Amino acid sequence: MSNLNVQLSSMMLDNPIIPASGTFGFGYEFKDFYDINILGSMVLKSITKSARFGNDTPRIAECKSGMLNAIGLQNPGIEAFLEDEVLKINKIFKKKIIASVAGFSEEEYVYVAKKFNDIEIVGMLEINISCPNIKKEEGKFFSSEKNIYSLCREIRKVVKKPFFIKLSPNTENVISVAKAAEDAGANGITACNTYFGMAIDPRNGKVVVSTKKAGFSGPAIKPLTVRLVYEIFENVKVPIMGSGGISNSDDVIEFMYAGATATQIGSQNLINPTVCKEIISDLPKKIKKYNIKSLKDIIGKSHY
Amino acid sequence: MKSQVVLKIKSNIKLAKNIFLMKIFGYIENLPVPGQFINIKIENFFLRRPFSICNFKEDTISIIYKIVGKGTKSLSKMKPNKSLNVLYPLGNGFDLNDVEKRGKIILVGGGVGIPPLYFLAKELKKLKINFEVVLGFTTYEESFFVKEFLDISKLHVASIDGKIGKKGLVTDILKEISHDYYFTCGPLAMLKAVHKIGKEGQLSLEERMGCGFGACMGCSLRTSTKVKRVCAEGPIFKSSEVVF
Numbered sequence: 434m435s436n437l438n439v440q441l442s443s444m445m446l447d448n449p450i451i452p453a454s455g456t457f458g459f460g461y462e463f464k465d466f467y468d469i470n471i472l473g474s475m476v477l478k479s480i481t482k483s484a485r486f487g488n489d490t491p492r493i494a495e496c497k498s499g500m501l502n503a504i505g506l507q508n509p510g511i512e513a514f515l516e517d518e519v520l521k522i523n524k525i526f527k528k529k530i531i532a533s534v535a536g537f538s539e540e541e542y543v544y545v546a547k548k549f550n551d552i553e554i555v556g557m558l559e560i561n562i563s564c565p566n567i568k569k570e571e572g573k574f575f576s577s578e579k580n581i582y583s584l585c586r587e588i589r590k591v592v593k594k595p596f597f598i599k600l601s602p603n604t605e606n607v608i609s610v611a612k613a614a615e616d617a618g619a620n621g622i623t624a625c626n627t628y629f630g631m632a633i634d635p636r637n638g639k640v641v642v643s644t645k646k647a648g649f650s651g652p653a654i655k656p657l658t659v660r661l662v663y664e665i666f667e668n669v670k671v672p673i674m675g676s677g678g679i680s681n682s683d684d685v686i687e688f689m690y691a692g693a694t695a696t697q698i699g700s701q702n703l704i705n706p707t708v709c710k711e712i713i714s715d716l717p718k719k720i721k722k723y724n725i726k727s728l729k730d731i732i733g734k735s736h737y
Numbered sequence: 738m739k740s741q742v743v744l745k746i747k748s749n750i751k752l753a754k755n756i757f758l759m760k761i762f763g764y765i766e767n768l769p770v771p772g773q774f775i776n777i778k779i780e781n782f783f784l785r786r787p788f789s790i791c792n793f794k795e796d797t798i799s800i801i802y803k804i805v806g807k808g809t810k811s812l813s814k815m816k817p818n819k820s821l822n823v824l825y826p827l828g829n830g831f832d833l834n835d836v837e838k839r840g841k842i843i844l845v846g847g848g849v850g851i852p853p854l855y856f857l858a859k860e861l862k863k864l865k866i867n868f869e870v871v872l873g874f875t876t877y878e879e880s881f882f883v884k885e886f887l888d889i890s891k892l893h894v895a896s897i898d899g900k901i902g903k904k905g906l907v908t909d910i911l912k913e914i915s916h917d918y919y920f921t922c923g924p925l926a927m928l929k930a931v932h933k934i935g936k937e938g939q940l941s942l943e944e945r946m947g948c949g950f951g952a953c954m955g956c957s958l959r960t961s962t963k964v965k966r967v968c969a970e971g972p973i974f975k976s977s978e979v980v981f
Contacts (some may be wrong), residue, residue, distance in 0.1 A: 455953065460968070462951040465739040478954070486957065486964050491945040493955035495784045495808075502947065507954045507964065651783055702947035704778065704785055706824065709743055 435725040437716055439473070441672055441695045442595040442620045444529055444556045446473035448716065449685065449728065450709050452478055453697035454533040454561060454599070455504065459518050464525050466706040471713055473695060474537050476530055477518075479535035479561045482545055484510035494632040494641040499651020499678070500700055501630050503644040506535050506564055511545050519552060521680050527642075529556025533599070535564055539584050547591045557594045559586070559674075563601030563626035565648040576604040580615040585617030595620035595676060599658045600665075607661055608668050623674040623697065624661050628654055650700040654678045659691050664731050666692025680708065682715040686723070692733040738767045739827060739950055746819045747797060750811075754878040755804045756849065757813050761821055762797040764958070769793050770830030771857035772941060772973045773858055775800065777948035778822040782808045785824065787968070789922070789941070789948050791852035792859065798825070801852040801881065827949050828972045831857055831939055840917025842868040844890075845907055845931050847923025848875065853941055854922055855882060862889050869893065869914065873907035873927065876900065908934055919976075929981045938976045942967055 437448040452463075453707040456477040463469050487507035494501040509518065522530065532555045536542040542560060550553045561585070562575040575581060581598070588596060598614040600607055602625040611622050627648025658677025665673055675693030679685060680701045688696045701708045716728065725731055744763035752758045767777075769790050775798060776785040786808050792799040804810050815821075836842070842861070846854040851872055862869050869891045874880040877900035886892045893910045894902025903910060907923070908930040919938030921931045928940050944967040947953035951969030958967060960978040965971060 458952040466741060486959060487954070490956065490958070493945045493947040493953070495782065500783055500947065502953065502955060504954050507957055703953050704783065708949065726777060
């Protein structure tokens with residue numbers, strides 16, 4: 434056993450480095466840059482029942498220390514994903530992946546989630562209840578503990594694999610939503626999705642992104658999300674995947690001390706496509722330097 | 738095959754008002770083709786900046802860029818020998834299959850959409866394909882590469898201020914000269930006009946990008962067949978699939 438391996442629910446990972454949904458395409462976009470089989474796993478782009486174009490462009494904006502995106506769940510839909518993309522992923526990735534599920538109603542989530550039951554390469558699911566880039570009335574359903582409890586109960590009934598719930602940081606009740614998901618049978622929590630943000634061009638006063646409000650990610654959000662992971666860890670027993678502004682091995686170690694069992698790397702993949710590879714090769718040196726015997730020993734250690 | 742490399746600035750000179758030519762060199766393993774682009778990391782800016790390749794020779798890639806914001810302003814101040822982290826070659830080049838059977842070919846470029854057409858013109862010359870070029874500029878002060886194109890092609894120029902070439906738009910010239918097939922790159926309004934009045938051809942499109950290699954889906958657009966990413970399935974699109 435390597436001193437980087439971690440047990441994430443049912444998945445034994447070689448290391449806790451997992452590209453985050455929406456920042457890694459369907460994996461093969463990165464195969465020219467490095468052998469992606471070194472990753473712990475990967476979370477693919479969220480899949481909905483039907484194909485979606487997403488929002489109008491421009492749906493990307495740059496900010497200091499981060500970026501805004503308003504992709505809006507562009508994806509080919511579950512049927513096309515299972516027919517075309519899974520074959521392509523199977524050819525280049527030999528480990529289990531984490532499939533991301535999104536939707537606009539409880540029925541849609543359950544419908545899509547169930548479809549992954551017999552797909553071998555899918556090790557577990559991440560239920561994305563937190564895309565900030567959908568219309569307000571579509572999105573607000575999932576900020577209620579009651580609705581999340583019900584959603585997780587329904588998913589639990591039909592889904593055989595473990596599933597994580599990816600939380601939104603944009604609600605006041607993040608902790609109680611996490612607890613509701615755990616109580617209803619979720620196997621873990623991903624904390625968190627992007628933060629609501631906006632950019633305006635000072636030269637003309639125009640809002641840069643077509644949807645106006647968009648999801649903010651990048652190094653700037655790291656302390657905000659470390660705090661959330663720390664608090665969620667105090668309130669739930671299920672494992673946490675920490676995701677927010679990670680760009681190097683120190684950030685990974687920080688998230689694990691706060692309570693993350695594994696970490697997701699997001700927007701950094703877009704500007705440095707080899708960042709995950711660099712972190713994986715740097716981690717053994719870092720833990721040696723910090724006198725950490727095995728990475729799994731530090732999970733939540735800052736609490737004790 | 739895409740890669741991330743560190744290249745060095747060979748030169749970075751002003752060509753016209755707000756327009757610069759930058760040559761970067763180093764070990765170029767994967768040879769670019771006309772129409773492809775590179776994505777440069779500029780210090781203190783989060784996202785990379787995409788630039789189409791204007792020329793490629795042995796170990797040197799040339800780009801021509803306009804100062805449009807803080808990122809390109811910062812790029813314009815960089816001195817030779819400075820290292821740059823570059824992703825390349827990105828996107829797909831112009832499709833030159835059967836180009837010899839396309840009949841009379843015309844290249845239509847506007848402003849900073851002109852650079853990839855220079856790389857294309859050199860390639861067509863190498864393939865011994867006849868072609869004509871139409872370039873459009875807003876003003877004389879912003880014009881560039883006129884001599885370079887004159888050296889390798891039959892050239893028509895239009896400018897809005899009328900101080901270089903014919904006063905007017907590239908499409909005014911395009912209407913007057915016969916053609917069977919076009920390759921074009923330039924501002925959206927120009928592309929729309931070329932698409933409307935031109936026969937058949939290929940267009941190089943632009944959209945705000947997050948990554949430049951297909952991961953973020955920021956630059957998607959609807960085509961007549963399906964949704965495509967400008968950076969990954971584009972930036973070159975056939976006129977038959979472009980929906981304006």
